[in-house]
Amino acid sequence: MNSARDPRIAVVGAGLGGLALAGVLQRHGRSVTVLEREPSAGARPQGGTLDIHAGTGQLALRAAGLLDRFRTLARPEGQEWRLLDPASGAALPFTGPAHDDDSPEIDRGQLRGLLLESLAADTVRWSCAVTGAAPLGDGTWRLHLGDGTTEDFDLVVGADGAWSRIRPALSDATPTYTGVTFVEAGFDDCDLRHPALARMVGNGSLLAKSDGRALSAQRNSNGHIRAYIAFRGPQDWNLVADVDLGDQEAVRTHLLETFDGWDERLLYLLRHNDSAFVNRPLFVLPAPHTWEHVPGITLLGDAAHLMPPVGLGANLAMLDGADLAHALITESGIDDAVQAYEGIMLPRSIKAAHDCAGALNHIVPPTSVSLG
Template sequence: MNSPEPANARISIIGAGPGGLTCARVLQRRGIAVTVYDRDPGPDARNQGGTLDLHADNGQVALREAGLLDAFFALARPEGQEMRQMDAAGTITSHQIPAPDELFKPEIDRGQLRDLLLESVQPGTVHWGRALDTISGPADGPRRLHFADGTTVETDLVIGADGAFSRVRPAVSPAVPEYTGVSFLEAWFSDVENRHPAIAELVGPGSAHAADGERGLFAQRNGGNHIRIYLVQRVPVDWISADGLTTEDTDGIRAVLRDRYAHWSPRMLQMITENDGPYVDRPILALPVPHTWDHDATVTLLGDAAHLMPPLGVGVNLAMLDACELALALANAPTVDDAVRAYESTMLPRSTETAEALEHGAEHLLSTGIPDFDDDAQPVDSAH
């Protein structure tokens, strides 16, 4: 089968996260039709996660192409760029304060970013409650999408923007995410200025990191007077069940944490054990490095589906840059096949270089120094 012109192609994006929606938005601005399928029953089916920073050299580039940069700045929190490094006693050892006009990587809640993108695409673009099961059909197309509800759709291009456990990835690659040996335990704090003023003072308006070489924490101010704290440990992936606990056993987990962080000061322990509600277990997974695949004219990947890395501030930024570049390639190439080749020729080397730099990056969050990944030290910008 000859590869169709992008303007005449049936393009299907799997996943209505920031990457998938950015791709859809840029395609529609260039006059190219697209359909997005998402497994969630609706846009409000689940919490979208914590805060993230969008960088001027990737995430903001994509938003500019999407015509949404000014709207982003209206929602973003430039003060969230502040970074505090503390020791186990809670003493600030390093303090990075952004300039009043600094806009290189302002923070925004993930839910706000998702809503901004979702409201920008044409009505009916996203088909909710469509969980992809498998993909069939010849490599030169057309492809057939098989959904869990028994329905099928024929398409000329499948774009996998469906995250760590992508159902599109197996069509081009056998790779699966692997545990890095480091796990995050997420703790939530609400109405912090009133209910947790001491924690609010410790964290400040941005982020705070503390570690003792074996264990650590990373705290992030979110919008709406919330703070999320990620406890960083080098543990077996099943450490909670190995201790005879479940994630619902908040008191039991707190007892384990009090023991593991026993030498930390009381003012730091409050960030570890005084959370509102249960903890969330987030073992850190990553795809093998490098992760590449043989070119396929009808299937490609972006974001975590293509290059899942430790969550150190680049995930959503790279996903949105991938999405933007793929959409522009489709807008400018004579065929879908040509567009996918052009996109992957840039994306795969970039993602390989970044993944190699961050391959053991989660370990650095256990270090007493400030992690330095080209100034990208904000973890947890994507849910696993």
């Protein structure tokens, strides 16, 4: 195969960034293979709602030819934010996140489905785990697969998230715990089953915060509300507190103790969830996270710049994918394309990592910070 004419491109990971890359490439007639360890698109829940920013995520969707379809699924009303006082539940002045005014919400699963539907049927190879990548000495790479086989590619793109199997080929950086844990909870058919909560959350999101603690809730589609119970503490907080994460009532009791004194309307988020509590400690990559360019391999999204989940990650991942695709389409060769992409993506991610760290401190204030 002549790699200059028809390069073999492997995207490892079928998340939003990898799918955006594949979508833009295919729109321009380029071949691409996406390798995903999960058995299907619906193998696990895809998470909550995302605000897709005009200057990042929407640019990627436009490049993939999907912006109009996105607009039919998105919820502009979901941009509303409410800040409540933890002790009284009273509304406080709040301007919301500092991003584009045009940032409608969409469920992550809906967005992923939109990207998947745009691809040729055989683009994603499900149940295809990648365990590592090895250079072949000529700028190409060999992927080692979970079934013991190997495949060779002219370009390997690590789009496989926080615990990327491709990242070690470029960097020895590993994610570290932020000191903040989110415990997720879900509420179904809220307008009928949890009407007071639905009114409190409104059409968008709410936040209440105090030293080292925060409660947030966000409206998803189909009457679902997703809540995040956030606190600062050790990653193994449950072991320190002698709480079995599999014992829902024990988790609930501990969380109620942690948020003792908060308004009862807010504590509804801890008392009456429909779905089980899910423990989600937050990890980040060092900032700045950079690497020396290596021919035939690169990273995007969380594999390249894992940040706290404060509204930038999905947008940046999709923009990474679109930018890399654009470079591959316009540059004279793979190596020139990857260098052009990294020259844009790496400086952008450094600023974003700084902004996200500040946003996490704003959402879950360190105990030494006064909120006055």
